[in-house]
Amino acid sequence: MDEFSLNIDSRYECVLDAAEKLLTVLEQNNIEEHIKNAFNICLTEAANNVIKHGYKEEPGNEITIKLRKEGDYLVLEIIDEGLPRPNLDIPDLEFDPEDIDNLPESGMGLYIIKQLMDDVNYFSINGKNYFILKKSVS
Incomplete structure (x- = not known):
């Protein structure tokens, strides 16, 4: 697999x-x-979070999306220059998925990403934020 790379504007x-x-x-x-479904969900959730929290829903900012194969893993990187996250605390949410009226208000997106991916990492360097997701394809 060749590396896939795409730059998008900070619009949903x-x-x-x-x-x-x-x-x-x-x-x-x-x-x-x-x-495929896991990557679709995770990309959508992560990029929407960048727009909402990192760029405060302001268009005109760049988000870079990269996908590559590393050994037995597919690696998805979402890179932005928005406000950095203070941390990547992913809560272990306890809820009844059948009770949609009482789902948690926040943290659900990161929780879903953690459930779907094998490894989730986040860091900021030189004004850029890197959210890296890995999934085994072996």
């Missing part, structure tokens, strides 16, 4: 386009359906 509709392009690349590389 751009995230939808990016997710479609990512799915196309995954399909072209014969990636299993459940793995």
Whole structure:
């Protein structure tokens, strides 16, 4: 698999386009359906979080999306220059998924990402934020 790289603007509709392009690349590389779905959900959630929290919903800011294969893993990187996260505390949420009226108000996106990926990492260097997600394809 060649590295896939895409720059998008910090608008929600751009995230939808990016997710479609990512799915196309995954399909072209014969990636299993459940793995494609996991990356689709995680990219959408992570990029939307960058727009909402990092860029405060202001368009005109860049988000870089990269996908590559490293050994038995697919690695998705979401890179931005928005406000950095203070940490990557991913709560272990306890809730009844059947009771949709009482789902947690915050932290759900990161919780879902943690459940779908094998490894989740976040760091900031020189004004850039890196959110790196890994999923085994072996």
